Amino acid sequence: MDDRRATGDASSVGQAAGSRVTSSLRTVFAAFLKLGLVSFGGPIAHLGYLRTEFVERRRWLDDAAYADLVALCKFLPGPASSQVGIALGALRAGLPGAVAAWVGFTLPSAAIMIAFGYGFQFFEGGGEPGWLHGLKIAAVAVVAQAVWSMGRQLTPDRARASVAVAAALLVLAWPSTLAQIAVIAIGGLIGWRLLPAADGSGGAHVDFRIGRRTPSMAWILFFGLLVLLPVLARTTGRHALALVDSFYRSGSLVFGGGHVVLPLLRAEVVPPGWISDEAFLAGYGMAQALPGPLFTFSAYLGTVMEGRPSGWAGGLLTLAAIFLPSFLLVLGALPHWNAWRRKAGMRAALNGINAAVVGILLAALYDPIFTSAVASRGDFALAAAAFALLVHRKASPLWVVLFAAGGGTLLALA
Known part of the structure; x- marks a missing residue:
């Protein structure tokens, strides 16, 4: 009798734990699916949406931890906003949560891009509709709110505010991905040398619930695929492997997010004759109008390419290939994040890095977000x-x- 009771109790505990995991996954997926449907404005705006949802509303982490996470992801190749989302999913529900966050955030725009791939010729031409212009204006407000809130938290004194302003001016004067990386590195150096961290632990411990072996496996897979895929593609001559190699390499070697990867993707897919320039540019134009990560442009490319796989299967294959490096890099780096940010020198460096991140956001708020969206007093x-x-x-x-x-639609009619 006691054995049966003990077995029943253990079963109940297991079922309860499983129920909690399922509930967490549903929460993560639902939260990121909502953001995937409304996050217009590109990667910088996405960071604003993510901060509003998970720092202010859900309080999964604080502003300092979020800024540290953004800085870490900006150092990694790939789309920073998607990587931050993957990390937030891991924070809530471990590796399954990371997958759920990526699927939720990516699914809406990827599905639309695949559908567009089946009939892109019907969407060509025409001017920008008012509602789309309104979405660009929404991005202005979201990023402005992020700069305002993060600035108050992360640049509370003259020294850090000066770093932020200098970072913004440098990025505006030298508009390139390399400039952003350099600004973050310089900010870290200034913080390490001139902005000593206050005594303390460097913020609350953030548990990403990732197994001990996962980081090592992630690094091995990342570099292993980067080396082996070109060899396999050439030796086998299989088109599917060539696609995976091209898109995996593009996702592995680009800093700065979606817009930066586009020239690299064009060099991979247009010269071999996999897709025409006309089709490439049509998909690029459509991608600008969608919420979610711009890397979902890859799903469109896989859909319309010559050869097999193509269609929805090709779209899913290229989508997975271009995002896989980001996934592996985040999983490899996250377990070390708490240790890095708790070291006195690292915390001092993060003071400067966080200020530089605010400056980068400030620069992006002006150009390209404000300059491309606000063209009249009504827009302002x-x-x-x-x-x-x-x-x-x-x-x-x-x-x-x-x-x-709605406001953009009314302005267009005025």
Whole structure:
């Protein structure tokens, strides 16, 4: 009798634990699916949406930890906003949570890009509709709110504010991915030498729930695939392996996110004759109008390419190939993150890095986000109203996006 009771108790505990895991995964997937549907404006705006959702609303981590995480992901090749999302999913539900976060955030735009791949010729031509312009204005408000909030938290004194302003000016004067990496590195050096960290632990411990062997396996897979895929593609002559090699390499070697990867992708897919320049540019134009990561452009390319696989199977294959390096890099780096940020020297460096990140966001707020979205007094008024809704009314980004889209439509009709 006692044995049966003990067995029943153990079974109940196991079922309860499984239920909690399932609930966490559902929470992660639902949260990121919502963001995947409304996160317009590119990677910088995505970081603003992510901060609003997971720092302010859900409180999964604080501003300092979030800024540290953004800085870490900006150092890694690949799309920083997607990598931050993967890390946040791991924070909540481990490796399955990381997968759920990526799927939720990527699914909406990837599905649309695959569908567009089946009929892109019907979407060519025409001017920018008012609702799309409104979405760009929503991105202005989201990024402005992120700069405002992060600036107050991470640049509380003249020294760090000066680093942020200098970083913004340098990035504006030297608009390149290399400049952003250099600014972060210089900010870290300034922090290490001139901005000593206060005594303490470097912030609350953040548990990413990743197994001890996972980081080592991630690094081995990352470098192993980078070396082996070109060899396998050449020796076997299989088109599918050539696709995976091209997209995996593109995702592995690019810093700066979606826009930076586009020239590299074009060099991989247009010269071999896999896709025409016309089709490539049509997909690129469509990708600008969608929420979520710009790397989902790869799903469109896989869909319309010559040879097999193509269609939805090709789209899913190229999508997985271009995101896989980012996934492996994040899983390899995250377990060391708490140790790095707790070292006195690292915490001092992070003071400078965080200030530099604020400066980079400030520069991006002006160019390209503000300059490409605000072209009239009406645009400015709509952006200011959306910003006020976020900051003063604490409105959900979803409602702000809808408000801006409606406002953009009305401005177009005026």
